Amino acid sequence: xxxxxxxxxxxxxxxxxxxxxxxxxxxxxxxxxxxxxxxxxxxxxxxxxxxxxxxxxxxxxxxxxxxxxxxxxxxxxxxxxxxxxxxxxxxxxxxxxxxxxxxxxxxxxxxxxxxxxxxxxxxxxxxxxxxxxxxxxxxxxxxxxxxxxxxxxxxxxxxxxxxxxxxxxxxxxxxxxxxxxxxxxxxxxxxxxxxxxxxxxxxxxxxxxxxxxxxxxxxxxxxxxxxxxxxxxxxxxxxxxxxxxxxxxxxxxxxxxxxxxxxxxxxxxxxxxxxxxxxxxxxxxxxxxxxxxxxxxxxxxxxxxxxxxxxxxxxxxxxxxxxxxxxxxxxxxxxxx
Numbered sequence: 001x002x003x004x005x006x007x008x009x010x011x012x013x014x015x016x017x018x019x020x021x022x023x024x025x026x027x028x029x030x031x032x033x034x035x036x037x038x039x040x041x042x043x044x045x046x047x048x049x050x051x052x053x054x055x056x057x058x059x060x061x062x063x064x065x066x067x068x069x070x071x072x073x074x075x076x077x078x079x080x081x082x083x084x085x086x087x088x089x090x091x092x093x094x095x096x097x098x099x100x101x102x103x104x105x106x107x108x109x110x111x112x113x114x115x116x117x118x119x120x121x122x123x124x125x126x127x128x129x130x131x132x133x134x135x136x137x138x139x140x141x142x143x144x145x146x147x148x149x150x151x152x153x154x155x156x157x158x159x160x161x162x163x164x165x166x167x168x169x170x171x172x173x174x175x176x177x178x179x180x181x182x183x184x185x186x187x188x189x190x191x192x193x194x195x196x197x198x199x200x201x202x203x204x205x206x207x208x209x210x211x212x213x214x215x216x217x218x219x220x221x222x223x224x225x226x227x228x229x230x231x232x233x234x235x236x237x238x239x240x241x242x243x244x245x246x247x248x249x250x251x252x253x254x255x256x257x258x259x260x261x262x263x264x265x266x267x268x269x270x271x272x273x274x275x276x277x278x279x280x281x282x283x284x285x286x287x288x289x290x291x292x293x294x295x296x297x298x299x300x301x302x303x304x305x306x307x308x309x310x311x312x313x314x315x316x317x318x319x320x321x322x323x324x325x326x327x328x329x330x331x332x333x334x335x336x337x
Contacts (some may be wrong), residue, residue, distance in 0.1 A: 023047075023137050025180055025222040026144035027153050029188040029214030029237065030114055034075055040219045040235045045079040047142045047221070048109025053081040056107045059088050060123055061115030061148035068113055076111075095127035104132045109142045112149025114188075118159045120148050121175050130178055137180055144219075147188045154186040155179040156209055158202070163193050167200035167262050169254040174202065181222055181229070184210045184278070190240060191215045203244035204262040205251045210281065211242035222278065229278040233270045241268040243281050 024047050032040040045053055055076050062068045069086040076084050087103045089095040104110065110133060112120065124130045137143045143153065151157045154177045161172025174185065185206075187199050190213035203211040214220055215237025222231050233239045243266040250261040268283060270276055275284040 021140050023140045023142040027150035027220045028146040029216050029218045030147035031216035033217050043234050044144045054083045054107050055109040056087045057111050059113045061120035062113050095129035101128050101132045112145030114147030117148035117151045150188045151186050152177045153180045154184045155182045156185045158187050161198045164197040167197045167260040168257050171201045172198040187213045203242045204249040207244040207247050213240040231276045233274045239270045
């Protein structure tokens with residue numbers, strides 16, 4: 001039976017397996033910390049290669065000018081990246097330009113900024129540029145994005161919609177995403193903008209989709225390990241998952257904006273350090289097998305020492321000085337390496 005999550009060092013996720021050639025995916029819920037510890041962005045740079053990272057920033061969703069690229073250029077370089085390049089298709093025609101598409105050929109990381117996700121989808125999805133992003137992911141490039149750049153990574157994308165905690169008919173609408181992660185829909189700014197209702201609505205209408213809501217300054221890192229797709233949580237907030245495979249709903253008959261019945265949805269609220277099996281849709285133990293083995297060995301050594309000490313005390317044949325030395329030795333043996 002899966003155990004509860006154990007918090008781990010988020011930056012150490014760069015050591016996670018990426019399933020051979022496929023790179024990691026990183027969906028960020030928006031408003032990531034840019035001035036403090038920068039845990040989420042630091043994790044992205046680490047995954048992209050750290051000091052060897054060459055990161056393409058795609059600001060297509062943003063309404064801002066070159067300054068949005070300037071911000072991420074400064075941030076990624078400050079966090080150790082070797083090089084940052086801007087790649088900004090503004091029309092579908094530009095997204096078919098071989099010269100622009102070719103800018104993704106030799107990067108180790110791709111980062112899509114926030115903004116209007118419907119604009120991002122309308123310009124990138126189904127173009128040579130969109131295919132180049134997917135090809136880069138398949139050959140090992142890390143693909144990340146914040147807010148709109150998170151939503152487009154899924155196969156189905158929230159196009160727009162209202163907030164609220166109650167699922168209601170017509171609360172939101174789906175558009176096509178890049179499909180980097182299949183059979184899910186990703187929403188962002190989740191708790192901060194109260195988007196529980198609209199994600200529940202989507203799950204009630206499409207129970208085959210796993211609903212993933214990501215808080216601000218929080219990242220969902222998705223990797224493939226031994227044929228299993230795993231989601232790890234980093235950052236300050238939580239990732240909320242709705243599994244509607246057994247949902248009972250009236251979504252097929254509800255009219256206009258009436259509240260929806262949604263019973264039997266399985267809820268997962270995952271703080272930093274949690275690991276979720278997207279393939280089996282279950283919570284995982286986030287302690288790696290090697291670490292579990294090491295901890296078991298430490299406990300076994302400590303246990304044997306305590307048993308010896310108990311026998312010596314019971315026999316009455318141990319002096320105070322020997323007892324002190326024994327305690328020191330057992331304490332040392334019980335410490336993890």
